[in-house]
Amino acid sequence: xxxxxxxxxKDRHLEPHLGAMLTDMLITMTDRGPDSAGIAIYSxxxxxxxxxxxxxxxxxxxxxxxxxDLKDAIGTPVLMLIKDTHAVLEVPLGQLEAARSALAHLRPxxxxxxxxxxxxxxxxxxxxxxxxxxxxxxxxxxxHGIGHTRMATESAVTTMGAHPFSTGADQCLVHNGSxxxxxxxxxxxxxxxxxxxxxxxxxxxxxxxxxxxxxGDTLGHALEATLTDLDGFFTFVVGTRxxxxxxxxxxxxxxxxxxxxxxxxxxxxxxxxxxxxxxIETARVWEPEPATVYxxxx
Amino acid sequence: xxxxxxxKEGLRALNASLHALKGQTNMTEWDIINPRGAHxxxxxxxxxxxxxxxxxxxxxxAGMNKQATIRIKxxxxxxxxxxxxxxxxxxxGDASQYAGATGNGGLxxxxxxxxxxxxxxxxGIDIVVHGNIGHMSCFMAQSGNLVVLGxxxxxxxxxxxxxxxxVRGSVKSLGADCxxxxxxxxxxxxxxxxLKRGEADHKAKPEEFKRxxxxxxxxxxxxxxxxxx
Numbered sequence: 001x002x003x004x005x006x007x008x009x010k011d012r013h014l015e016p017h018l019g020a021m022l023t024d025m026l027i028t029m030t031d032r033g034p035d036s037a038g039i040a041i042y043s044x045x046x047x048x049x050x051x052x053x054x055x056x057x058x059x060x061x062x063x064x065x066x067x068x069d070l071k072d073a074i075g076t077p078v079l080m081l082i083k084d085t086h087a088v089l090e091v092p093l094g095q096l097e098a099a100r101s102a103l104a105h106l107r108p109x110x111x112x113x114x115x116x117x118x119x120x121x122x123x124x125x126x127x128x129x130x131x132x133x134x135x136x137x138x139x140x141x142x143x144h145g146i147g148h149t150r151m152a153t154e155s156a157v158t159t160m161g162a163h164p165f166s167t168g169a170d171q172c173l174v175h176n177g178s179x180x181x182x183x184x185x186x187x188x189x190x191x192x193x194x195x196x197x198x199x200x201x202x203x204x205x206x207x208x209x210x211x212x213x214x215x216g217d218t219l220g221h222a223l224e225a226t227l228t229d230l231d232g233f234f235t236f237v238v239g240t241r242x243x244x245x246x247x248x249x250x251x252x253x254x255x256x257x258x259x260x261x262x263x264x265x266x267x268x269x270x271x272x273x274x275x276x277x278x279x280i281e282t283a284r285v286w287e288p289e290p291a292t293v294y295x296x297x298x
Numbered sequence: 299x300x301x302x303x304x305x306k307e308g309l310r311a312l313n314a315s316l317h318a319l320k321g322q323t324n325m326t327e328w329d330i331i332n333p334r335g336a337h338x339x340x341x342x343x344x345x346x347x348x349x350x351x352x353x354x355x356x357x358x359x360a361g362m363n364k365q366a367t368i369r370i371k372x373x374x375x376x377x378x379x380x381x382x383x384x385x386x387x388x389x390x391g392d393a394s395q396y397a398g399a400t401g402n403g404g405l406x407x408x409x410x411x412x413x414x415x416x417x418x419x420x421x422g423i424d425i426v427v428h429g430n431i432g433h434m435s436c437f438m439a440q441s442g443n444l445v446v447l448g449x450x451x452x453x454x455x456x457x458x459x460x461x462x463x464x465v466r467g468s469v470k471s472l473g474a475d476c477x478x479x480x481x482x483x484x485x486x487x488x489x490x491x492x493l494k495r496g497e498a499d500h501k502a503k504p505e506e507f508k509r510x511x512x513x514x515x516x517x518x519x520x521x522x523x524x525x526x527x
Binding site: 250 | 372392395414
């Protein structure tokens with residue numbers, strides 16, 4: 001199974017409540033997948049800052065003095081916010097790549113969950129309510145976000161195997177389904193220079209889209225290409241710095257419901273996930289068509 | 299009139315109350331409020347009662363229904379009226395995938411659109427869809443009637459047995475062994491009755507439909523048909 005939720009806000013007044021709304025939606029989907037949960041939140045684009053969200057299984061040791069060590073390495077102050085096993089490191093946008101290189105050198109065991117102008121990803125093994133509480137997701141604001149609760153089928157139940165997967169700056173993808181040609185696609189993407197953290201099929205889907213975007217494709221074209229190049233079952237929801245997209249494979253056996261009002265576009269694996277959204281009674285609610293790309297950009 | 303607040307009293311209490319209705323009962327009208335997309339609402343009812351669900355439902359609403367008339371004042375999730383035996387289920391909005399799957403009898407009316415696999419493996423149910431239906435509808439359908447006022451998606455009636463399919467709009471493609479057939483007077487009469495019972499007689503006339511059915515070439519394995527399997 002797996003449960004997916006997503007929210008793309010049009011009404012700026014809702015932005016302070018994004019984390020709370022997504023958390024509520026994700027908790028409703030708990031019984032679609034109890035193995036691990038994760039959330040990607042986009043906020044603060046265009047402010048000239050970049051964020052690197054990192055994870056460690058030994059945060060007490062690995063995060064100690066990390067901000068000071070990074071500052072010494074890149075020569076500008078670094079703001080660090082520790083949340084349980086994750087930490088968000090803020091650096092000037094122009095220093096993002098330098099900070100990432102320094103980080104790999106300073107703390108080789110620390111995993112990068114996401115990096116970019118606006119994305120932050122928090123994910124761990126456990127139920128949505130526990131994962132959301134550990135990272136204080138319900139207090140976070142933002143412009144758009146995606147959440148996932150996993151029932152593992154394709155690879156191990158680990159933090160790195162949890163969704164969302166981020167394989168490019170400000171990009172993330174969550175997946176309900178399973179890909180059957182992921183090993184072949186992974187080999188091809190590795191040959192083209194993409195790197196992988198896991199043996200997971202979904203990471204291949206994410207990297208496939210990231211590679212398309214890197215080579216100049218639009219989000220819409222990248223999503224179209226999944227329909228011809230990826231084999232298997234999938235409902236994908238993807239996030240970019242300023243966009244939010246949905247695509248389902250042609251068989252479309254993995255469920256999906258969408259709702260749109262003047263205030264938001266919302267995605268849920270089931271309608272249950274959407275029932276607490278404001279104005280849902282009068283929202284346009286529909287099931288996304290198979291093999292059809294939907295995306296919204298601001 | 300019994301009003302049941304699903305948000306307050308819960309699904310198990312609802313279905314236990316409905317399952318307790320046997321034979322003749324004085325509690326013939328039920329109003330279910332706050333369905334909020336819950337699963338299995340009014341599944342397994344076996345009594346001649348009228349149930350109205352005030353909102354949208356999740357998986358398997360009205361599954362295995364016998365005798366009851368169940369109205370959904372919203373849209374229905376996957377597997378609505380799955381394996382219905384008798385009675386009537388009427389959905390004001392859309393239905394998700396495999397609506398009416400394996401249905402043995404009764405009438406399922408969908409006033410919006412139905413998505414993929416509508417009427418898959420149906421065995422005697424009548425289904426009337428006012429809008430469109432998705433791909434692989436009526437796959438291996440054995441008997442019963444499907445009426446679609448709008449269009450049908452890919453692979454309609456693949457590996458069809460004896461169900462009759464009536465489509466007013468376009469059919470994106472026919473599945474293996476499904477062909478268009480002649481519309482005879484008895485089919486027009488059947489359609490007129492189905493449109494009336496499906497609350498669609500003001501929207502369409504029997505003459506506007508085409509009939510599809512089985513070419514009966516896949517009943518037994520024949521090496522000459524291997525390419526069609």
